[in-house]
Amino acid sequence: MYWTVAWSDNEIDTYYKDDYRGSYKLLTEPFCGKCASPLHLGASICNWSYAHPTSINRIHAIGYYIPVDSYHRSGASDFLSGHIYFSKYNSFKGEPLGLAIAECIRQKYQELAKSDFIVAVPRFSTEYHDDEVSDEPFNPPDILARWMKSELDIPIIEPLKKTREQRMKDLGLEERQTVVNGLYRCVSSDVIGKSILLVDDVSTSGCTMDECAKMLLNAGAKIVNGFVCGKTDPD
Numbered sequence: 001m002y003w004t005v006a007w008s009d010n011e012i013d014t015y016y017k018d019d020y021r022g023s024y025k026l027l028t029e030p031f032c033g034k035c036a037s038p039l040h041l042g043a044s045i046c047n048w049s050y051a052h053p054t055s056i057n058r059i060h061a062i063g064y065y066i067p068v069d070s071y072h073r074s075g076a077s078d079f080l081s082g083h084i085y086f087s088k089y090n091s092f093k094g095e096p097l098g099l100a101i102a103e104c105i106r107q108k109y110q111e112l113a114k115s116d117f118i119v120a121v122p123r124f125s126t127e128y129h130d131d132e133v134s135d136e137p138f139n140p141p142d143i144l145a146r147w148m149k150s151e152l153d154i155p156i157i158e159p160l161k162k163t164r165e166q167r168m169k170d171l172g173l174e175e176r177q178t179v180v181n182g183l184y185r186c187v188s189s190d191v192i193g194k195s196i197l198l199v200d201d202v203s204t205s206g207c208t209m210d211e212c213a214k215m216l217l218n219a220g221a222k223i224v225n226g227f228v229c230g231k232t233d234p235d
């Protein structure tokens with residue numbers, strides 16, 4: 001373990017070999033109780049979640065993900081978004097993110113620590129990037145799951161398979177809802193009667209997490225909660 005994280009009021013501070021590297025800004029209240037999108041005062045869930053009932057119980061997030069190309073254009077910088085972006089290419093950056101999710105669970109969402117299994121959202125084999133460190137292809141959520149497991153002592157299982165290549169990045173919300181149908185399968189009976197903590201790097205519409213949750217519930221899971229590093233606002 002090279003990284004450590006420390007909880008403070010609105011941030012999680014990260015240290016690499018005891019050197020302070022930056023802080024992840026946490027979600028600010030109020031945010032949607034279903035999908036973690038920012039909310040207007042007075043509402044408890046957002047319009048999108050209200051109009052799209054979900055299989056997943058709730059999606060939690062460390063903070064907001066500002067797509068890196070857009071924050072570069074605006075000249076802004078965001079430490080959490082930078083780590084999320086680089087964690088797709090460098091498995092090393094997944095360590096502080098996985099530790100930060102575990103810290104959020106310990107501090108704010110203790111009920112999730114009682115989950116039976118951690119499940120990483122899978123990618124299709126052709127969607128993997130090679131790791132800058134090892135040159136091996138890897139699935140970024142697997143790294144998050146590994147560090148969450150080491151902190152929370154919840155076992156990892158891999159019951160989900162992705163059925164084909166499908167990137168969501170440039171798709172609109174309605175398109176995402178359509179293409180996600182049949183995109184994941186649950187191939188294990190280990191989930192029967194279990195509470196599942198599903199993990200991914202980013203959630204935009206929540207369609208991917210919701211489809212995975214639907215497959216897990218169809219296969220007999222009791223409840224599925226989601227956790228992502230960064231929530232992107234779906235508009």
Ligand SMILES: [Zn+2]
Pocket residue numbers: 032033034035036037045046047048049050
């Ligand atoms: Zn919502």
